[in-house]
Amino acid sequence: MTGWVKIAGLGPGAEDLVTPQVHEALTEATDVVGYIPYVARVAERPGLTLHPSDNRVEIDRSRHALEMAAQGKRVVVVSSGDPGVFAMAAAVFEAVEAGPDTWRDLEIEVLPGITAMLAASARAGAPLGHDFCAINLSDNLKPWDLIEKRLRLAAEGDFAMAFYNPRSKSRPQGFERTLDILKEACGDNRPVIFARAVSTPNEEIRVVPLQDTAPDMADMRTMVIVGSSRTRIIARDGAPIIYTPRSTPQ
Amino acid sequence: MTGWVKIAGLGPGAEDLVTPQVHEALTEATDVVGYIPYVARVAERPGLTLHPSDNRVEIDRSRHALEMAAQGKRVVVVSSGDPGVFAMAAAVFEAVEAGPDTWRDLEIEVLPGITAMLAASARAGAPLGHDFCAINLSDNLKPWDLIEKRLRLAAEGDFAMAFYNPRSKSRPQGFERTLDILKEACGDNRPVIFARAVSTPNEEIRVVPLQDTAPDMADMRTMVIVGSSRTRIIARDGAPIIYTPRSTPQ
Numbered sequence: 001m002t003g004w005v006k007i008a009g010l011g012p013g014a015e016d017l018v019t020p021q022v023h024e025a026l027t028e029a030t031d032v033v034g035y036i037p038y039v040a041r042v043a044e045r046p047g048l049t050l051h052p053s054d055n056r057v058e059i060d061r062s063r064h065a066l067e068m069a070a071q072g073k074r075v076v077v078v079s080s081g082d083p084g085v086f087a088m089a090a091a092v093f094e095a096v097e098a099g100p101d102t103w104r105d106l107e108i109e110v111l112p113g114i115t116a117m118l119a120a121s122a123r124a125g126a127p128l129g130h131d132f133c134a135i136n137l138s139d140n141l142k143p144w145d146l147i148e149k150r151l152r153l154a155a156e157g158d159f160a161m162a163f164y165n166p167r168s169k170s171r172p173q174g175f176e177r178t179l180d181i182l183k184e185a186c187g188d189n190r191p192v193i194f195a196r197a198v199s200t201p202n203e204e205i206r207v208v209p210l211q212d213t214a215p216d217m218a219d220m221r222t223m224v225i226v227g228s229s230r231t232r233i234i235a236r237d238g239a240p241i242i243y244t245p246r247s248t249p250q
Numbered sequence: 251m252t253g254w255v256k257i258a259g260l261g262p263g264a265e266d267l268v269t270p271q272v273h274e275a276l277t278e279a280t281d282v283v284g285y286i287p288y289v290a291r292v293a294e295r296p297g298l299t300l301h302p303s304d305n306r307v308e309i310d311r312s313r314h315a316l317e318m319a320a321q322g323k324r325v326v327v328v329s330s331g332d333p334g335v336f337a338m339a340a341a342v343f344e345a346v347e348a349g350p351d352t353w354r355d356l357e358i359e360v361l362p363g364i365t366a367m368l369a370a371s372a373r374a375g376a377p378l379g380h381d382f383c384a385i386n387l388s389d390n391l392k393p394w395d396l397i398e399k400r401l402r403l404a405a406e407g408d409f410a411m412a413f414y415n416p417r418s419k420s421r422p423q424g425f426e427r428t429l430d431i432l433k434e435a436c437g438d439n440r441p442v443i444f445a446r447a448v449s450t451p452n453e454e455i456r457v458v459p460l461q462d463t464a465p466d467m468a469d470m471r472t473m474v475i476v477g478s479s480r481t482r483i484i485a486r487d488g489a490p491i492i493y494t495p496r497s498t499p500q
Binding site for chain 2: 015018019020024058085091097105109113114115121122125130133136141154157158159232234235245248
C-alpha cells in the first residue's frame with residue numbers, strides 16, 4: 001500500500017463550507033491527525049484511527065503524520081480554515097525539510113479550504129474587496145517589532161488588513177498595541193469588523209469605528225478585519241454592509 | 251415570493267472545490283448572472299435562466315441581479331474563486347449603495363469560495379504560510395502609482411505577495427515594471443510561483459528565481475506568488491515544495 005499525507009482545510013466551522021475534495025480524502029484515509037477540536041469534526045468509522053493532539057505540538061504532529069505515511073498509511077492532517085494560511089501546511093513542510101530524505105519522496109498534497117478571513121469578509125459584505133494584507137498577530141514565533149513594522153507599512157500603503165490570532169490570555173498586550181498603532185497611523189474612523197466563530201451557531205459579527213475599538217473585543221476565536229481608508233458602510237435595517245470599492249480615483 | 255441575491259464563489263475551476271453551500275444556492279436559484287465562462291460552469295435545468303454577460307460590465311450585471319431580486323427572483327451572481335477577493339461582491343455592493351433605497355432591504359448574501367491564491371499556494375506547497383499581501387495588478391480602476399507604492403511597502407515589510415490579474419494584452423507594461431521593482435527592492439533570488447489555470451486540466455505551475463523572472467511568464471489566467479526573504483525550497487524528484495516557515499527568528 002502506498003501511503004500519503006493530505007493536509008486538508010476544514011473551513012471555518014460549517015459543514016456546508018467543507019469542499020468535496022476534503023470529504024473524499026477523509027473517506028480514503030486510514031488516519032487523521034490534528035488539534036483536538038478539529039479532529040472532533042471528523043466522523044468516526046471502522047478503519048479510521050483518529051489522533052487528536054494538543055495545541056503547540058505542530059511539529060510533533062507533522063512528524064507523526066509523515067512517519068505513518070512512510071509506513072503506508074493514508075493520513076489526513078486536518079486544519080481549520082485553509083491549511084496554507086497560518087495553519088498546518090507550513091508545519092508539515094518544516095518537518096519534511098528537517099526530516100529524513102525519504103520523506104521528500106512521499107506523496108504530500110495540500111487541500112485548500114475556506115480561510116477564516118474570507119468567511120468573515122463574506123458575512124460582513126466585502127471588506128477585502130480591494131488590496132489587503134493578512135497578518136498573524138501572535139508573537140509566539142516572531143518578534144513583536146516585526147509585527148509592528150508590518151502594521152505601520154500596511155497602514156501607510158492603505159491596505160485593508162485581516163488579523164489572525166489577535167489575542168490570547170498569555171499575550172493580552174499585543175492587540176492593545178495593535179489598536180493603538182492603527183488609531184494613530186490611520187487617523188480616521190474606518191470600520192473594524194470583529195467576527196467570532198464565523199459560520200458556527202455561536203457566530204457574532206460586530207462592526208466598530210476604529211477610534212472606538214477596545215482590546216477586549218477580540219479573543220483567539222475572533223477574526224479582525226480593518227478596512228482601508230476607502231472602505232464604505234451601507235446602513236440599513238439590520239446589520240450594515242461593509243465593503244471596499246474596487247476602484248481608487250486618480 | 252421573496253427574492254434574494256447570493257454572490258457565490260465557484261472556486262478556481264475544479265468541481266470538487268465548489269462548496270456544498272454554493273451548490274445549494276444554485277439548486278434554489280431562478281436566475282444566474284455572471285461573466286460568460288463562469289456562467290458556463292453552471293448546469294442548465296428547467297426553471298433556471300442563465301444570463302451570461304461580458305467582462306467589464308460588472309455594475310450593469312449587478313444592477314440586473316438586484317432588479318430581478320426586487321421582482322422576487324432568486325438570483326445567484328457567480329464569481330470564480332472567492333467573490334470577496336477582486337470579484338463580484340464589491341461590485342454588487344457598489345450598485346446597492348448607488349441604487350434605490352429599497353435595494354438595501356433585499357436579502358443579499360456572500361457565499362465564500364476557494365480563491366485563486368490559496369488554490370495556487372496549495373499546489374506549490376505553502377508559500378503564503380506566513381504574513382502576506384494580496385494585490386490586484388490591474389490599473390484599470392486605480393492609479394499605477396498606488397500599485398507601485400504598495401509593492402515597495404510590501405517588499406519593505408518582507409511580506410509574501412500574491413498578485414491577481416498580473417498582465418493583459420491591453421496593459422503589458424505593468425507586470426514588467428512590477429518585476430523590475432521587486433528585483434530591485436528584494437535584492438535576492440527568492441522563488442516566484444507562476445500558477446496558471448489552477449485545478450483545471452490546463453494547470454501549469456512554474457517556480458522561477460526572482461532574478462530570472464520575465465514578464466511573458468504570466469497572462470490574465472496566471473496567479474503569481476512571490477515568496478518572502480524566508481521562503482524555502484525543498485528540492486526533490488518532481489516539482490519542488492515551496493513554503494514560508496511559520497517562524498521568524500528574533
